[in-house]
Amino acid sequence: MGRKVLAETGKNRIHVVFDHPTGRFSPEKKRRGETELFWQESEHGALSDCLEELSQLVGLVNIKEFVKEIYAWLEVGKRRKAAGLAADEQVLHMIFTGNPGTGKTTVARILGRLFKEMGVLSRGHLVEVERADLVGEYIGHTAQKTREHVRKALGGILFIDEAYSLARGGDKDFGKEAIDTLVKAMEDHKNDFILILAGYPEEMEWFLRLNPGLPSRFPVHLKFQDFTLEELLDIADRMVSARQYRLSLAARERLRRHLEEEMRRRDSHSGNARHVRNLVEQAIRQHAMRVIRMKNPDRDELMTLRGEDVMAGLGAGKRGASPWYNGSGVRFATDRRS
Ligand SMILES: Nc1ncnc2c1ncn2[C@@H]1O[C@H](COP(=O)(O)OP(=O)(O)O)[C@@H](O)[C@H]1O
């Protein structure tokens, strides 16, 4: 099989294209009338929405490639089943490694919906938890808490962020009980939910080495790379326009310089999209503070984030103000984990 390309040709039509490199396409096959490109078509609106949302994400080339593969595999499996052929059920538990803000939660949420549309999951929702949600205070408490979250996740995805922290306290720690309960749940509810363990690459590697029984239970391992400068700027542009704002040239330049500087300093996890989102949201609040003083701001003014808005936002960050709060102490509704 050659390169796989997914092409969208309209709202309700998805084409999966198997693109065979010409060199490997034998004259023999040509004689038999097979073409170099062939595609399959399906007509699910919701499915096409998921794939569209995925394709709107900046970068993540390997992740998108994986989704195409899994989509093709599931679709062909369905057709094989319809034709009375054996179609094996693959376990789809996954490990996501990557720094914070590299898109792990975002992709997990899209995958949930995709799997629902593909008939793999009945609900496709995402239950995101971390150590504190699973680990209890006395013997038996952890198993109970963990089972509770598994139950909530049935039909969807249980996403454990910073999963390695379950092994933090060693053998005597209740985290171990959470891991054992999860492993049991994976057997008891084999095809009822998908478990995703996520975390920093090094810590996850350590965690998997510590639990040699685990890796084989997670056949899919997706690596989320840090974004490049251009990708981060692209993400900023998309975030801004999704909120019906735009960046002035000066604002974009200011943002670029700031991100560049941070990358040069190798600030911890500066190469991520969440940081960009914080910067954009700060700039939007600074814009509001500036525009509210204007008499009759026109549409353009209401939309345009200027260099000074970005600068002021950066200043606020440097003074140590939390990105989630403005000066008046009003909390902005931003999900801590997404
Ligand atoms: N590839 C991407 N393109 C555009 N925005 C992204 C991308 N990846 C993440 N984001 C945005 O960045 C923020 C953080 O992403 P998230 O999925 O929570 O990261 P993680 O779970 O790895 O910490 C979210 O607002 C998300 O919408």
Ligand SMILES: [Mg+2]
């Ligand atoms: Mg996350």
